Amino acid sequence: xxxxxxxxxxxFTEAALGITLLVLVIQLYLFETVLQSVLDxxxxxxxxxxxxxxxxxVVALVLAFKAxxxxxxxxx
Amino acid sequence: xxxxxRAFPLELAEEGHFSRREFARFLAVVSAGFTAGIxxxxxxxxxxxxxxxxxxxxxETPVALGLxxxxxxxxxxxxxxxxxxxxxILIRTPKGELRAYxxxxxxxxxxxxxxxxxxxxxCHEGFFEVDRGFPVQGPPSRPLGGITLETRPDGTLWxxxxxxxxxxxxxxxxxxxxxxxxxxxxx
Ligand code: FES
Numbered sequence: 001x002x003x004x005x006x007x008x009x010x011x012f013t014e015a016a017l018g019i020t021l022l023v024l025v026i027q028l029y030l031f032e033t034v035l036q037s038v039l040d041x042x043x044x045x046x047x048x049x050x051x052x053x054x055x056x057x058v059v060a061l062v063l064a065f066k067a068x069x070x071x072x073x074x075x076x
Numbered sequence: 077x078x079x080x081x082r083a084f085p086l087e088l089a090e091e092g093h094f095s096r097r098e099f100a101r102f103l104a105v106v107s108a109g110f111t112a113g114i115x116x117x118x119x120x121x122x123x124x125x126x127x128x129x130x131x132x133x134x135x136e137t138p139v140a141l142g143l144x145x146x147x148x149x150x151x152x153x154x155x156x157x158x159x160x161x162x163x164x165i166l167i168r169t170p171k172g173e174l175r176a177y178x179x180x181x182x183x184x185x186x187x188x189x190x191x192x193x194x195x196x197x198x199c200h201e202g203f204f205e206v207d208r209g210f211p212v213q214g215p216p217s218r219p220l221g222g223i224t225l226e227t228r229p230d231g232t233l234w235x236x237x238x239x240x241x242x243x244x245x246x247x248x249x250x251x252x253x254x255x256x257x258x259x260x261x262x263x
Contacts, residue, residue, distance in 0.1 A: 020100045020107075027110040038117050039182075040218055041241050046118040053111040060104035064097065 016063050023060045027053060136237045138226070141166055144174060144233040152190035154179065157223060157235050163187060164223055164235065165195070169206045176235055177209050178221035188220065195220065 034049045139157055147153060152167040155176075163179040167190045177195065179187045186199035194212065195204040202214030209220035222239030 017096050017100055020103045024103050024107050027107045031110045031113055034114050034117060036217075043118075046114065050111070050114045050118050053114045057104070057107045057111045060100075060107040064100040064104035 016067060020060050020063050023056045027056055030056075139235040141176075141225075141233040141235055143231050144227050145231060147174065150190075150192070155235065165190060166225075166233070166235075167195070167206060169193075173207075174225055174227075174233065175206055175209075176223035176225050177204075178223070180221070181216055182211065182218040182220060183214070183216040 030049055030053055034045055037043075037045050136158070139155060141153065141155055147166065147168040149168050149170050149172050152165055155164050155166060156162055157164045157178075164176055165179045165188065166174065166176045168174055170193055177188070179189075181188050181197040181199065181202055183197065183200060183202050186197050188195045188197045188202075188204065190196075190206075193206065195206060195209070197203070197214070197216065200215050202216040203212050204210060204216065204220050205212050209222055211217060211219065219241065221241075223235045224237040224239050226234045226236045228234060
């Protein structure tokens with residue numbers, strides 16, 4: 001049985017996917033560190049952590065939504 | 077054809093096409109969620125649950141804890157401090173000193189109890205020393221919230237406020253109760 005194939009809108013290279021995964025790992029680590037320090041009563045980290053996290057999110061969002069076709073058709 | 081395809085003969089055009097880009101979009105949205113979380117922590121002025129930073133300008137209402145002489149070394153008594161959810165424990169240490177702590181374990185929030193010479197959290201076997209509430213064994217890494225006690229001239233004991241969070245681990249505790257030194261229980 002052959003399923004109708006969906007039009008491909010450009011695929012991610014492994015590098016781009018790797019970067020997005022790395023961003024998420026850093027975000028997780030950052031959030032955990034920030035939460036720990038807030039519970040310990042240290043709030044000085046928050047502004048810097050927020051800016052860093054925002055920058056990482058922008059990178060991830062740009063890669064995921066705006067990056068042009070990074071490779072043509074890996075499945076083909 | 078696999079058995080479940082025969083059992084559920086649904087055919088969707090989307091099936092089998094969860095692209096890398098869709099996965100990356102999901103990851104990006106999760107990443108944005110973490111950013112929002114950090115932003116929330118930054119904007120939030122009130123301490124988090126379990127945090128013990130008193131709000132600026134907050135005036136505590138003293139809570140009567142009975143006669144100080146009623147509690148013998150090794151005994152404890154539970155009380156509520158700020159409201160009915162703020163469970164605390166008053167203990168008399170084996171050395172005879174009175175101490176009071178929030179009962180909320182700093183690991184995942186179970187209630188600690190007084191056992192012998194330490195405060196014990198039964199959930200994941202976390203232990204805290206009694207002098208300043210430092211964690212000495214198990215998963216907790218932050219000290220218990222301390223409550224300031226006051227003995228009035230008539231001998232009554234009052235909980236009057238929150239102790240500032242201790243940050244320095246006293247040498248005595250560090251050497252007597254190293255966090256890494258797990259107690260080996262042999263049967
Ligand atoms: S909740 Fe207390 S040790 Fe985990």
